[in-house]
Amino acid sequence: MTSQPMPWRLCPWSSEGESLLAPVVDPPPVAEFRARYLRRARPVVLRGLATRWMGTRAWTAEGLGARFRDREVPLIPLVDGLCGYEHDSGVAYERRAVGKYVDSLLSSPRPEWFLTVRVQAHLPELAAEVGVPEYCADARWRDARVSIGAEGTTTPIHVELAHNLLAVIRGEKELALFPPWQSRRLYFRPLSAAPHISPVDPYVLDRGRFPRAAGATPWRALLRSGDVLFLPRGWWHAVRTNGMTVAHSSWWADGVASLVPRAAGLYKRFRDLRT
Numbered sequence: 001m002t003s004q005p006m007p008w009r010l011c012p013w014s015s016e017g018e019s020l021l022a023p024v025v026d027p028p029p030v031a032e033f034r035a036r037y038l039r040r041a042r043p044v045v046l047r048g049l050a051t052r053w054m055g056t057r058a059w060t061a062e063g064l065g066a067r068f069r070d071r072e073v074p075l076i077p078l079v080d081g082l083c084g085y086e087h088d089s090g091v092a093y094e095r096r097a098v099g100k101y102v103d104s105l106l107s108s109p110r111p112e113w114f115l116t117v118r119v120q121a122h123l124p125e126l127a128a129e130v131g132v133p134e135y136c137a138d139a140r141w142r143d144a145r146v147s148i149g150a151e152g153t154t155t156p157i158h159v160e161l162a163h164n165l166l167a168v169i170r171g172e173k174e175l176a177l178f179p180p181w182q183s184r185r186l187y188f189r190p191l192s193a194a195p196h197i198s199p200v201d202p203y204v205l206d207r208g209r210f211p212r213a214a215g216a217t218p219w220r221a222l223l224r225s226g227d228v229l230f231l232p233r234g235w236w237h238a239v240r241t242n243g244m245t246v247a248h249s250s251w252w253a254d255g256v257a258s259l260v261p262r263a264a265g266l267y268k269r270f271r272d273l274r275t
């Protein structure tokens with residue numbers, strides 16, 4: 001790891017602390033991946049893995065827009081590029097056809113929505129084209145999302161309870177990653193209705209409300225077309241889309257840990273959370 005090489009757009013306020021670059025490597029054999037990254041829960045950028053593993057050569061925003069022209073899916077409304085989210089109720093999704101959504105991205109420099117949907121529930125035809133990466137081939141629990149987004153689309157700082165392989169198929173994504181032990185700096189609220197979302201804004205820090213966040217120390221990653229980020233469970237992350245981007249998230253959990261995302265799913269249903 002080295003210190004940051006470029007001006008990063010996300011979490012600029014964290015410059016009071018040090019930021020580190022996630023290592024970038026050629027995808028190693030499974031045993032090495034498990035020993036160096038999975039067991040130690042360390043993020044790593046696996047250069048070019050998406051190109052090898054996924055049969056997604058035809059996945060462009062325009063191509064998916066044409067293929068699923070009339071398919072209605074839930075979209076996340078954006079507020080100045082940031083995914084809109086209410087702490088007590090979750091996301092106020094709006095349903096639109098994929099074709100119309102992609103047309104809107106192509107015709108406007110300011111995207112109004114972000115498409116990030118569960119593959120099995122909304123675009124199940126895509127599941128067979130993705131395949132299963134060998135790093136999680138025998139996992140007991142799996143879930144996946146596909147996303148299409150345009151310039152400046154940004155997720156809030158959030159966390160997941162399963163490991164993720166985030167593949168950028170087209171375009172580019174910048175990430176700020178915070179290790180689990182910095183949860184307190186991100187004002188983790190375990191008893192809130194949406195404990196997996198930090199109230200700290202990824203662009204502008206309200207130092208009055210969140211003074212501890214200024215000392216948070218992110219790891220940084222820039223994912224280019226074909227790259228895959230291994231994001232261990234429990235790492236907080238904000239994601240910024242640079243230009244028109246198609247991406248795929250592949251979550252998995254094993255053993256007792258596979259009960260955790262299942263329990264989280266039940267909790268969300270119980271609280272009627274839309275995430």
Ligand SMILES: O=C(O)CCC(=O)C(=O)O
Pocket residue numbers: 116147149155160164166173237239240241247249
């Ligand atoms: O695709 C994105 O922009 C967000 C991905 C993400 O946050 C995730 O996979 O957890």
